[in-house]
Amino acid sequence: MAHSSRLVVYAALAANVGIAIAKFIAAAVSGSSAMLSEGVHSLVDSINEVLLLHGLRRSQRRPDRQHPLGFGRELYFWSFIVALLVLALGAGFSLYEGVNHILSPDPLRDPTLNYVVLAVGVLFEGTSWWLSLKSVQRKKGKLGYFEAFRGTKDPTTFSVLFEDSAALVGLAIAAVGVYLSHALGDPRIDGWASIGIAVVLALASVMLARESKALLIGEPAHPHLLADVCGIAGKVEGVEAVNGVLTVQVGPDHVLVAxxxxxxxxLTTVEIEQCVRTIEARTKEAKLPIVALFIKPQTPESWRERLRELDGES
Incomplete structure (x- = not known):
């Protein structure tokens, strides 16, 4: 999973670096506010991809005494930072540039280079978007796209997909803004296009930040993992009943299970301990993404009481 995520991020990074340079050149030649906003957009996306790669690398480190649950949440932290950067730098600059261009309109010069850069941008961003979409399709299974986004435990690919989608919409807005501004002789339209790009980036940022926040706070693992753990424990001799499981996702491939x-x-204490070891061994054999497994001997009544307490606290 990590290798697939890195491939998607590398593809997006390569596309954004080249496109950002081209957009800045086109903005300087034509004086287009929308093209300048798009250049900043691609630059911010490039920084975001670097941060995601950094988060992916750090999240794969092995657990140690100071971090017994591993470093999986590093990726969630950097994904949240990426969402904030899209909002603060990308959307913020685009809004500022758009308002400034409306208040102090500067007529566009020859827009030909803008159209060439926008066409190349669509080609590269579209290729990156297609690669990230294919990766998402492999991971989401039978779930819908929005449902898969809400339930994903690996935000990397979805972050790139959202960025690329926002980039394609931004390119379309910039193209319309440049064309209408030049055709109608009204440079303020170019400024409004820049504000439109800011709105697109802000919406993408809010959605990414919301999902990253949920993962940082702690989400339960996928239901199928709960069923797998209960099924393994229920087949161990000496276990009369599996009351239930509490899980917390602490990384894309790291789950804490109680x-x-x-x-x-x-059973004696020693025999119960042997049952616990058997459960632990079988979960390892099943290659479940469990970073820590805690097993509590408990009556069904005590478990139900605990659940009532959790329901009351929520």
Missing amino acids: LSAAFDDR
Whole structure:
């Protein structure tokens, strides 16, 4: 999964660096506010991809004594920073540039280079978008796109997909703004196009920030993991009942699991410990993405009482 995510991010980074340079040149030649906003947009996206790669690398480090649950949440942290950068730098600059261009309109010069750069931008951004879309399709399974986005535990690919989608919409807005501004002789339209780009970036930023925040705070693992753990524990001799499981996603491939189980009353402490070791060994054999497994001997009544407490706290 990490290799696939890196490939998508590298593709987006390569596209954004080249496009950003071309957009800045086109903006300088034509004096287009929308093209300048798009250049900043691509530059911010390039910085974001670097941060995501940094987060991916750090999240793969092995657990140690100071970090027994691993470093998976590093990726969630950097994904949140990426969302803030899109809002603060990308949307903020585009809004400022658009308002400034409306208040102090500067007639566009020859827009030909703008159209060439926009066409090349669509080609490169479209290729990056297609690669990220294919990666998302492989991961989402039978889920819808929005449902998969809300339930994803690896924000990397979806972050790139959102960035590329926002980039394509931004390119379309810039193209319309440049054309109408030049055709109608009204440079303020170019400024309004820049504000439109700011709105697109702000919406993408809010959605990414919301999902990253949920992952940082702590989301439960996918339901199928809960079913797998309960199924493994329920087949161990000496376990009378599996009461339930509490999980927290602490990284794309790192899950903290707390299992409540009722053991045979005739078992000794040593025998219960052996049951626990058997459960741990079988979850490892199943290659489940569990970074820590805690098993609590508990009666069903005590488990239900705990659930009532959680329901009351929420």
